Amino acid sequence: MTKEELMRKAIELSNENVANGGGPFGAVIAKDGEIIATGVNRVTASCDPTAHAEVSAIRAAAAKLGTFNLSGYEIYTSCEPCPMCLGAIYWARLDKMYYGNNKTDAKNIGFDDSFIYDELELKPEDRKLPSEVLLHDEAIKAFEAWMEKEDKIEY
Ligand SMILES: [Zn+2]
Numbered sequence: 001m002t003k004e005e006l007m008r009k010a011i012e013l014s015n016e017n018v019a020n021g022g023g024p025f026g027a028v029i030a031k032d033g034e035i036i037a038t039g040v041n042r043v044t045a046s047c048d049p050t051a052h053a054e055v056s057a058i059r060a061a062a063a064k065l066g067t068f069n070l071s072g073y074e075i076y077t078s079c080e081p082c083p084m085c086l087g088a089i090y091w092a093r094l095d096k097m098y099y100g101n102n103k104t105d106a107k108n109i110g111f112d113d114s115f116i117y118d119e120l121e122l123k124p125e126d127r128k129l130p131s132e133v134l135l136h137d138e139a140i141k142a143f144e145a146w147m148e149k150e151d152k153i154e155y
Pocket of ligand 1 (some may be wrong): 052053054081082083084085086
């Protein structure tokens with residue numbers, strides 16, 4: 001499949017998902033023009049606020065391939081990812097991302113991902129989410145154990 005055909009598949013998934021009661025988002029993970037996995041937004045159906053199309057596609061691809069590292073693969077998403085999904089795309093080590101709609105298009109229909117992008121620009125104390133450091137001395141012990149562990153699987 002060409003990159004346009006792969007994006008059309010992501011768009012088709014987003015359309016189907018609206019008809020199925022989900023959000024208007026679809027994603028495809030592919031390599032050499034071949035689809036490995038797909039995902040749609042299942043936030044309301046699954047009662048899972050993290051079940052965005054891109055995260056769903058990454059989970060499906062990783063499970064299918066039996067690896068947490070999706071380098072060599074590309075993601076086609078019907079909309080520019082929110083910060084959570086963008087982070088997931090980086091963590092998955094995907095090679096390239098294509099997107100159809102952008103975050104302003106999403107904002108215009110009530111999915112305000114740009115709000116989180118704006119929050120990321122702020123210092124923690126200036127964000128809308130109150131947050132504070134707690135028990136740092138105790139929490140750091142797991143990091144020390146990690147550093148000392150010799151047979152760890154790095155990711
Ligand atoms: Zn997302």
